[in-house]
Amino acid sequence: MQFKSTSPARILSRTDAWISTIDHSLKTLAGVAPMARPAPEPPTPDDTLDESQRREAAALMRVNHVGEICAQALYRAQALSTRDDGLRQHLEHAAQEEIDHLAWCAGRLRELNDRPSLLNPLWYGGAFAIGTVAGLIGDKVSLGFVIETEHQVEAHLASHLERLPEGDRSSRAIVAQMKEEEARHAGEARALGGIELPAPVRGLMRMAAKVMTRTAHRI
Numbered sequence: 431m432q433f434k435s436t437s438p439a440r441i442l443s444r445t446d447a448w449i450s451t452i453d454h455s456l457k458t459l460a461g462v463a464p465m466a467r468p469a470p471e472p473p474t475p476d477d478t479l480d481e482s483q484r485r486e487a488a489a490l491m492r493v494n495h496v497g498e499i500c501a502q503a504l505y506r507a508q509a510l511s512t513r514d515d516g517l518r519q520h521l522e523h524a525a526q527e528e529i530d531h532l533a534w535c536a537g538r539l540r541e542l543n544d545r546p547s548l549l550n551p552l553w554y555g556g557a558f559a560i561g562t563v564a565g566l567i568g569d570k571v572s573l574g575f576v577i578e579t580e581h582q583v584e585a586h587l588a589s590h591l592e593r594l595p596e597g598d599r600s601s602r603a604i605v606a607q608m609k610e611e612e613a614r615h616a617g618e619a620r621a622l623g624g625i626e627l628p629a630p631v632r633g634l635m636r637m638a639a640k641v642m643t644r645t646a647h648r649i
Contacts, residue, residue, distance in 0.1 A: 465533035466526060470603040477597025487598045488544035489647045490590045494605065495535035496547045496646040497583050501528040503557035504579060508572045511565020517573075520622065524576075524615050531611070534604045541600065547646040556638075573624025578632055580616035582639050584609055 479487065505525035509518045539546060547553065564575040587609040594601050627635075 465530045467530045469534040469537055469600075470607040472599030472603040474599060476599050477595075479595055479598060483595040483598065484542055484544075486593070487595055487601050488539060488542040490594055491535050491538050491542065491601055491604075492544065492547055493643050493646045494587070494590065494608070495532065495539060496550065496553050496642060497586065498528055498532035498535055499547075499550050499553050500557035500642075501525070501579070501583070502532060503554045504561040504575070507558045507561025508565040508576070511562055512569055512572065514569055517569055517622065520618070524618070527611055527615075531604075531608050534608070538601055538604055548649050549645065553642060553646075570623050570625045571627070573619040573622055574627045576619040577616045577624045578627050578635055580612045580619070582636060584612045584616070586639070586643065587612065 502525060505521050505528060509521040509525065512518050512521070536546065560575065561572075564572040587605050590605050591602060591609070594605065
């Protein structure tokens with residue numbers, strides 16, 4: 431029986447990819463991943479928020495921050511799993527845009543005198559596992575997870591625009607920009623061949639998202 435050997439260059443490339451992914455994961459969880467674009471500016475200054483408005487705005491932005499933590503894990507795991515170099519570059523580019531979202535949410539949380547979720551390592555690990563499994567099944571399924579995830583995130587962001595205080599224009603500007611870009615990511619994944627996931631899988635994803643958002647709203 432003959433086994434196909436793996437070239438030293440291929441082994442080195444995979445090792446570099448794992449090192450890069452671990453480095454990126456640590457930076458993401460530590461909140462030091464660099465953004466490429468400044469946060470969107472509101473058209474007019476914010477109104478002064480009372481304490482209940484501040485708490486609600488902060489809770490919603492914490493949920494959004496968790497969503498971006500999960501997006502980083504999902505995209506990085508899928509980029510690591512695919513063997514298609516073009517798809518890998520696309521996923522890494524999308525992840526870079528999501529880094530901006532992550533930084534915008536983190537910055538807004540600081541401005542609201544609040545903190546990210548204490549369970550971020552758990553959220554990251556779970557999303558990374560899902561992304562890895564999806565990537566190993568195949569690129570079309572992996573992209574299908576991107577489509578469904580982005581659709582769910584877009585729906586959450588739309589609901590947050592309804593719930594955020596009208597006077598919190600900074601948060602609203604960030605969420606509106608994120609919503610636009612999440613919709614584009616879903617469209618790009620579909621154009622690259624992503625398939626619609628089975629209804630039971632979509633349902634499980636919605637249930638998991640509901641648990642995550644309700645927990646992150648408080649913790």
